[in-house]
Amino acid sequence: VSVAALPRRAAAAGARPQAVAEAVAVAAWLALVELHAGPAHHAAPGSFHAHLHAVPAAAAAGAATPWSAVVAGLPGWVLMAAAMMVPAAIPAARHVAVNSLRRRRHRAVGEFLAAYLAVWAVAGALALAALWRWPPRGPALAIALAVAAGWQVTPWHRRAVNACHRTTPLPVSGRAAVRGTTRYGLRYGLACLGSCWALMAVMAVATTGHLAWTVALGAVVAAQKLLVRPRRTARVVAVLLAVAAVSAL
Amino acid sequence: MATTLVRRDVWKLPAGDKTLEWYAKGVDAMKKRAPDDPTSWSYQAAMHGSPLAKTLPLWKGCQHGSWWFVGWHRMYLLRFEQIVRAAVVAAHGPATWTLPYWDYTSTSPANANTLPLAFRDPASPLYAKQRRTTPYDVNKGMGLHPDTVSVRAALETTSFVPSDPNHPITGFAGQVVSRSIHYNNGFGALEQQPHNVVHVAIGGPGGLMTNPDTAAADPIFWLHHANIDRLWASWVALGGGRATTTDPHWTGKKFSFFDASGTKKSTTLHHVESTETLGYTYEHLTTLPVAPHAAAPGGPGAPPAATGAPAPHAEIVGGTSEPVLLTGRQAARSVPIETPRAKPVAGRGVAATAAPRRVFLALDDITAEEDPGTPYSVYVNLPGQATPEVAREHLAGTVAFFGIGNAAQPGADTHAHPYRAEFDITRLVSHLTARGEWDPARVDVAFRPADFVPPEGAAEVGDDALPEHAPVSVGRISLHYA
Numbered sequence: 001v002s003v004a005a006l007p008r009r010a011a012a013a014g015a016r017p018q019a020v021a022e023a024v025a026v027a028a029w030l031a032l033v034e035l036h037a038g039p040a041h042h043a044a045p046g047s048f049h050a051h052l053h054a055v056p057a058a059a060a061a062g063a064a065t066p067w068s069a070v071v072a073g074l075p076g077w078v079l080m081a082a083a084m085m086v087p088a089a090i091p092a093a094r095h096v097a098v099n100s101l102r103r104r105r106h107r108a109v110g111e112f113l114a115a116y117l118a119v120w121a122v123a124g125a126l127a128l129a130a131l132w133r134w135p136p137r138g139p140a141l142a143i144a145l146a147v148a149a150g151w152q153v154t155p156w157h158r159r160a161v162n163a164c165h166r167t168t169p170l171p172v173s174g175r176a177a178v179r180g181t182t183r184y185g186l187r188y189g190l191a192c193l194g195s196c197w198a199l200m201a202v203m204a205v206a207t208t209g210h211l212a213w214t215v216a217l218g219a220v221v222a223a224q225k226l227l228v229r230p231r232r233t234a235r236v237v238a239v240l241l242a243v244a245a246v247s248a249l
Numbered sequence: 250m251a252t253t254l255v256r257r258d259v260w261k262l263p264a265g266d267k268t269l270e271w272y273a274k275g276v277d278a279m280k281k282r283a284p285d286d287p288t289s290w291s292y293q294a295a296m297h298g299s300p301l302a303k304t305l306p307l308w309k310g311c312q313h314g315s316w317w318f319v320g321w322h323r324m325y326l327l328r329f330e331q332i333v334r335a336a337v338v339a340a341h342g343p344a345t346w347t348l349p350y351w352d353y354t355s356t357s358p359a360n361a362n363t364l365p366l367a368f369r370d371p372a373s374p375l376y377a378k379q380r381r382t383t384p385y386d387v388n389k390g391m392g393l394h395p396d397t398v399s400v401r402a403a404l405e406t407t408s409f410v411p412s413d414p415n416h417p418i419t420g421f422a423g424q425v426v427s428r429s430i431h432y433n434n435g436f437g438a439l440e441q442q443p444h445n446v447v448h449v450a451i452g453g454p455g456g457l458m459t460n461p462d463t464a465a466a467d468p469i470f471w472l473h474h475a476n477i478d479r480l481w482a483s484w485v486a487l488g489g490g491r492a493t494t495t496d497p498h499w500t501g502k503k504f505s506f507f508d509a510s511g512t513k514k515s516t517t518l519h520h521v522e523s524t525e526t527l528g529y530t531y532e533h534l535t536t537l538p539v540a541p542h543a544a545a546p547g548g549p550g551a552p553p554a555a556t557g558a559p560a561p562h563a564e565i566v567g568g569t570s571e572p573v574l575l576t577g578r579q580a581a582r583s584v585p586i587e588t589p590r591a592k593p594v595a596g597r598g599v600a601a602t603a604a605p606r607r608v609f610l611a612l613d614d615i616t617a618e619e620d621p622g623t624p625y626s627v628y629v630n631l632p633g634q635a636t637p638e639v640a641r642e643h644l645a646g647t648v649a650f651f652g653i654g655n656a657a658q659p660g661a662d663t664h665a666h667p668y669r670a671e672f673d674i675t676r677l678v679s680h681l682t683a684r685g686e687w688d689p690a691r692v693d694v695a696f697r698p699a700d701f702v703p704p705e706g707a708a709e710v711g712d713d714a715l716p717e718h719a720p721v722s723v724g725r726i727s728l729h730y731a
Contacts, residue, residue, distance in 0.1 A: 098415055099613070099727070101587055102564055162665035166657065169614045169724030171570035173587055180570075228428040231662040 020109040021086060021093030028082035035076065036211040054080070055210045056124070056203065060131035069132035070125045077124035080203060082117060084218035085192060088225040089116060092167075092188055096181055099170045108170075108181045115185025119193055120200075127204045136205035144205045145245035148198035152224075152238035160194030161230050163187075196221055252345070253525065256475055257532045259349040260361040268349050269367040269375070271342045275333035276468055277374040278340065287507035288332045291466070296325070296506070298462035298660065307505055307513070309661035311461055313652055314417075314433035315426045316410055316494070318440050319481050320518040321504055322474050327527060328506040328514070329471060335509035347529060350475035353393045353447060354400055354535070362392040362702060364451070368469050375468040381453025381622070384710040385703050392702030397624060397647045398447055401538045402673065403439040404484055409494040411437070413562045413731060416609050418671045421484055421491070427498060432461070432655045434666045439484070441670055442646055444477050446624045449649035450701070454622030454718065461652045462660060482524050483534040493522045561731050563609055568727035572614075573696070577623060577717040581631075581695040584726050605730035608678045610645055610694065611671040614724025617653050621718035624649035624699040629677055630686050631695045642680070645672040647699050650721060694726050 016022065035054040053059035059073030086093075093109045100108035151157050168187050170180040199217045206213045220237050227233045262268055282289035285305060295301070297311040312321035330348045337346045355361040368375045369388045376388070385391035403421060411420035417435035424435020436445070452459030457467040464470050484491050494500070500519040508514050524530055567586035574580070610629065628643040635643070648670040656668040681687040703709050 099565060101566070162657065162659075165665040165667075167614055167667040169572060170568075171725065172565060172568040172727070173585075174570075176570040228664070229662045230664055 017097030017105055018090055018094035018109060020097075020106045021090050021113060024082060024113055025086040025090065028079055028086060032079055032083045032214065033211065035079070055207060056080075056128055057131050057136050057205060057207045060128050061135055063132055066129040066132045070128045073128040073131075074121065074124055077128065078117060078121050080214055081120035081124065081200070084200075084203075084214060084221055085116070085120060085196070086113065087218070088222040089113070089188070089192075091226070092164075092184075095167055096170065096184065099172075100177070100181070101172050104173075104177065108177065111178060111181040112185040112188075115182045116189040116192070119186060119189025123193055123197065123200065127200070131204055136207065139249060140205040141202070141207075142245045142248040144198070144202045145241050145248055148202055149238045149241035149245060151198040152234045152241065157195055157234065158231070160191050161224060161234075163191035164195060164225055166191075195224065252528070254345055254347045254529045255532055256347045256479070256529055257349050258355070259351050259365045259472055260355065260358055261532070262349065267342075268346065269365070271337045271340075271346050272333065272348070272468070273367065273374045274340050274342065275336040275346075278336040279332065280374060287511045287513075288335075288509065293329055293332065294463070294465040297465035297470075298460075298655070300460075300462045300660070304661070307507065309462075310504070311432075312504075313440065313461065313655075314423060314435050314666075316420070316423045316437065316499060317426070317502065317504075317518075318437065318444075319422045319478075320499070320502070320521055323478050323481070323521045323524075324504055324506055324516060324518075326471065326474055326478055327521070328508060331509045332507075348471055348475050350479050350531065351469065351472040352476055352479070352533070352535070353398050354395060354443070354538075356395075360390070360392065360705075362395070362398075363390050363704070364388065364469065365472070377457055377467040377469070379455065379457045379463075380451055380467070381456055381701075383453060384715055385701055385707060387451055387453070389707075390704030392704070393447065393450055394700040394702055396641060396644060397450060397626065397699040397701070398443040399538075399647070400443055400480055400535060402442060402646060403437075403480065404487060404535065404537050406438045406484075407490045409492065410496070411435075413607075416563055416611075416671060416673075416729065418609065418673055419607075421481075422494075425496075425498075432652050432659055432663065432666065434656065434669050436670065438673075439477065439480060441648065443480075444473075445651035446647050446649045446699070447473055448651045449620065449622055449624050450699070452622060454716070456622060459620050459622045459651070461655055478524075479531045480535060482531055483536070485523075486534050487537055561606075563607060563729040563731035566728050566730050567692070568613075568725050573723040573726065574720040575621070575623075575625060575696055575723065576720050577621070577698060577715050579695065579697050579712065581693060582726055584692045584694060584728055586690050586692060586728055604682075605675075605678075607673065607675045607731040609671050609729040609731075610674045610692075611669060611727045611729060612648065612723045612725075613667070613669045613727055615650060615653065615668040615670065615721060616657070616724065617650060617721040618719055620650050620653050621721055623715075623718060625696045626699045627672065628695040628697065629674060630681055630688075630693050643677070645674050645677060645694075649699075653721075692728055696723075 053073050053076045056073045056077055059076060060069040063069035063072050093112060096108050096112045097105045168184045170184060171177045199220060202217060203213060224230060224233050224237060276290060279290040284291045286292060295308045298309050312318055334346045338344050353362050364387050367373055370376055380387040406421040408420050409422050410425050411417045413419045417424040418438050420437045421439055423437030423440055424433060426433060448458045448464060451469060457463045458470060485493060502518045503515050505513055505515040521527060567584050569582050569584055573582050624647050626647045627645045628640060629645050631640060631643045653668050657665055659665055678687055698712060698715055
C-alpha cells in the first residue's frame, strides 16, 4: 500500500471505504481521553470508570489474582491499543475495503479490525498477568524505553515493519471471505506486534503521564508505518527513546 | 543545447556506422574506472539497484511502480549518455554520440526482435553472459514474440496518471504517489508491458536484466530503456488528450544524478517533460498499432451514452478463493462473478446491471521467493486445444514479475509492498460477448509461459520442455467492473 498516496487517492475516489476504521480510531481516542479525564480511583463504585482502568499497571496492582488483573485491565488495554494502533492501520483497512464486494465492505473492515485487535488483546492479557506477578518498580520504565530503543535498530524490527506492509489474499464471498479478512487481520496484527511490542511494554510499565505516553508512542507507531523512509525513521525513534530512557532514570 | 541530437534505431544503423563501436569503447572505459567513481560502470548500475548491503551516495534509487518511473529513468539515461559521450570524446570519438534504442516490436529488419549482434559477441564489452538461455538463447538469436512485448495497451491509454486511482493500469505512467518510494505496486501500462516483460524476457532465470538490483549492469538495459523513453515520447506525440502531467507534485519533484564530471546534479522533472527541450529526439516514433478487437455496440467498452459524468471507479465483482501456483507449466482457474448490486451506483447515475464500461482482470498478492525469470501470458476463456491464432484472440496480456524480490525485501530505505498486476480487458470482453463467448457469471483465466521466437534454424521447443521453477503464487485473481 503506498501510504503516501492514500489521502489523495481517497479524495480522488470521492469515497471513504475505510470509514469503519476511521470511526473506530476516533471513538477509541475520545473514550481514552474521557477515561483519563476521570481516573478510576476517583470514580464512584459501580460507575463506568470504576470498571475501566486506563493504566494497565494500576489495574494489575489492584487485583487479587492474575485473572482478575486481566479482567480489570483488558478493556482499558484494548481501548489503548485501538487508539494507538488503528490510525496507522487505516491504509490496511482501506485495502480490505476496496478488495471486498461493496455489500460486505464495512463488515470486512470490521472483521479485519476484530482480528487485528484480538492479537493485541492476547498480548495485553499476557502483559497484565506479568504486571500482576512483577509490578513495575525502580528503573522499569527506563529499562523498557532502552529495550524499545534497541529493538528499533534490529533486523527483526525491520523485518516486522516490512511484514506490516504485505497483504494476504482476500477471497470475495462466503466463509472464505471471512477467513480471508480474519487471516489478514491476524497476520497484520502479528507483524504489528513484532514491530511495536517494545513500545507497548513501555505503555505497560508507565504509571504516570499515561495519556501523554499514549499520544507520543501512538505517534511513533504511525511514523514508523507511514513515513516513507523506515530506516531513517527507526534511527530517529531509537535516539528519541534512548534520550527518554536516560531522562526516566 | 545548440543542436538537437538524434537517438537512432539500433537495428537500422547503416553499414559501417560506429555508434555501437563507440558505445563499446565508452562502456569499456567506464568498466575500467574505480568502483567508487560515480562515472564507473558498476556505480552507475548500482544507482538503479544493488544486491550489496552497503550503499554509496545515490545508490538504489530506481523508481518503479509509480508515476516517477518514466521521469526518473529519463534523467538516469540522460546522465548516463553524457558520461558515455564524455568517454567517447576522450577517445577522440564524435561529440554527437547518442545512445541508440532497441525497438523490439519493429518488423524491419525482420530480426529486429533479436538482440543486436554486437551484444552477442563474447569479446565485446557489450556482451553479458547472464541472459536467457531457455527455451532459447538470447545470445544466439532468440527473438522476442510480438504479442509478449506488445506496446498496444500502453499506447492506448490516454491518461498519464490513472483515471481510476485503484487501477494504476488506467494510467500510462503509474500510480500517483507523493514521495519517492523506490519500488511500489502501482505499475502503469508502459511499465507493466513492455517494460517489465522485456526485462525478464532478456534476463531469463537468474539473469542480470531479470532483477532490478542487477539490470543496469547489462549493456542492453540502456537500449531497452531508450526504447521505453521513446515510447513515452511516442505516446505524447499520438495526441488525443495524451500529455505528460502538469501536476506540480510531479513537475516539481527533484531527483539527483551525477554528470560526466562526477558532480552531483539535482533536477526537477519539469526539465525532462519533453525530449526536444533536453536537446534530443528519436529517429522514429511508434504509432498506435491496430487493435485486434473492436468494441461491440452495447457491450462492455462500447461508447457510453453521453452523460457528461466521469466514468465511475471500478469495483470488485468476483475473485478466486485459492491461490494459483505458477511453476513453468500451464495453469487455469475459474473466477466466479458475483451478481453486481442491482441498485444504480450511488450518485453516478449508471445502472450496475448495464454492461460495465470498463473491465479489469487483476492478479493480486503475487508472492515468490525469487523472480522465476518466466513471463506468463494470461488468457480469458481460452478454449482447449486453441490454435495460436485463436489463443491470440483471448490474450489479456503478458506479465513478468520484475522486482518481486524487492517487494518483500526492499534493499533501499523504503517499505515493502504487495505485488500485483492487472489488465484492462474491456475490449476483449466486448469481443467475447459479441461472439457469445462471455459468461456473465464466470470467467476462465489461463496462464501460459510466454512465447519466444526460436533463433533462425533452431527447432521450436514445446511448453513441456521448459524447466519448472520454484512456484510463484498468484494469491487471488479478481475481476473489477466500472
